Amino acid sequence: MADVVFDGRVAIVTGAGGGLGRAYALELARRGARVVVNDLGGAVDGTGGEHSAADRVVAEIEALGGEAVASYDSVATPEGGAAITETALDAFGTVDIVINNAGILRDKSFANLDPADLDAVLDVHLKGAFFVTQPAFRVMKEKGYGRLVFTSSNAGILGNFGQSNYGAAKAGLVGLSNVLAIEGAKYNIKSNVIAPIARTRMTEELLGPLAELMDPEQVAAMVVYLASEECPFTHEIFSAGGGRYARFFIGATPGWFAGAGVVPTVEEVRDHLDEIRSTEGYELFGSISDEIGFLLRHLQGDA
Ligand SMILES: NC(=O)c1ccc[n+]([C@@H]2O[C@H](COP(=O)([O-])OP(=O)(O)OC[C@H]3O[C@@H](n4cnc5c(N)ncnc54)[C@H](O)[C@@H]3O)[C@@H](O)[C@H]2O)c1
Known part of the structure; x- marks a missing residue:
């Protein structure tokens, strides 16, 4: 079969300054997509921010001969979400793919969780996906083509101690994707969910010695397929990590x-x-x- 290519396609990848998002952005660009590399550049808990994370990945893509533009907007506000799609339109004239990947952690056991830790996590993961996807979805609906990937987590689908805020946000993303799969069906907009497992700064203390066997690039192989024109699926949830690829279903x-x-x-x-x-x-x-x-x-x- 022919290779999976993205010639002429424009992709937004949020949180693409490192970890999984960087792997997605690089693989898309290698295959011909023009990429908006969005990243606020903050710490794992969402504090701080610096432009260098997104800039570095743009430079990596350009070094490969690809095309990319940096965006430093936060996904966590309606203005930030709108600005991210604007960046794609200004630089490349359209948007075909949104990979909602930006994320933070504020882990605490449920009894000790502060409202601020709930808000911060819901704002970035769940509301952030609304804010980034809605303006892009309007463009996709108009042009009759779109591919959406939402990043859930085993912590949301299956549960994990100390992650009530994160798990709730991640399960909410499944609901959002399912509705957009239905609303997008007649416009050839496909929406799917990835539950990744990979060695990144977010998981370096969790995966232990097996971390060496869990490359972000292994997850990218599945996510990039879900973002491709030939992906026939919508309304589905996939698990990818450490070289294993599987489907979750309800x-x-x-x-x-x-x-x-x-x-x-x-x-x-x-x-x-x-x-x-x-x-x-x-x-x-x-x-x-x-x-x-x-x-x-x-x-x-x-x-
Ligand atoms: N690594 C795993 O095993 C794993 C497992 C399950 C889910 N996930 C999810 O995968 C996604 C990527 O995580 P990762 O492991 O690559 O971690 P990571 O910390 O390397 O990547 C997350 C990126 O999102 C960016 N970001 C945070 N807040 C942002 C905001 N408001 N606006 C724009 N960018 C923002 C960060 O700067 C960071 O570069 C996250 O949604 C995470 O919850 C990861």
Whole structure:
């Protein structure tokens, strides 16, 4: 099969001054995309900021013969999000791809979490993805083409001690991507989620000796595919790290149907919990209407 190429495509990668975002930006540029390298340049907890992080990656791309422009705006405000898309339009005339990757950590056990740690994390991860994606989505809708990648985390999909703020933001991104997959479908806008695992400054103390085997470039191979024109998928979630690539999915068990118009007792629900919880024959619904359609078939006696 032919190589995956990005000739003429314009990509925004947020948080691309280091770690995973840098790997995505470099791989996209190597394959012909023109890239907005956005990074505030702050510390892992989101404090501070300096231009050199984004500038360094732009210089790396230019050294490869690629095209890139730096953006130092924070994703965490509507003005910052708008400015990031403006940078793409001013420099390259359009935007085809948004990879929402910028992120910070403010880990604390739930009982000790301050409201400020909640706000900071929701602002960058969850609201930041809204603020960056909305102006770009409008351009994509107009042109009938777009690829969106949202960065979730196993901490949000599965849970992790001390990350209630981060986990909530990361699970919220799955909801955002699912809605944009549905809203974007008729405009050829595909929206997917990555749950990465890689050695970066964010994880250097967590991964231990195995860190050596977890390159950001391994995750980039999957993310860059999701950002490509040939990606046929939307509304999906992928796990990538250490050379393993897999799909997470939210399935629904076929469940137990009490009967049309029947209000069961608490005891009847209790007595059917095995059936309610059994994952055998699970369903994958692509939208809320799919699940309602499934219920309607039961109500009409067709299931
Ligand atoms: N590394 C992993 O194993 C892992 C696992 C799960 C999820 N993630 C997620 O992947 C993404 C990338 O993380 P990473 O591991 O490369 O860490 P990283 O700290 O190297 O990268 C995050 C980047 O985002 C930038 N950033 C932070 N706030 C910003 C803002 N307001 N505006 C613009 N840029 C901002 C930072 O300056 C930094 O360069 C994050 O969303 C993170 O939560 C990483």
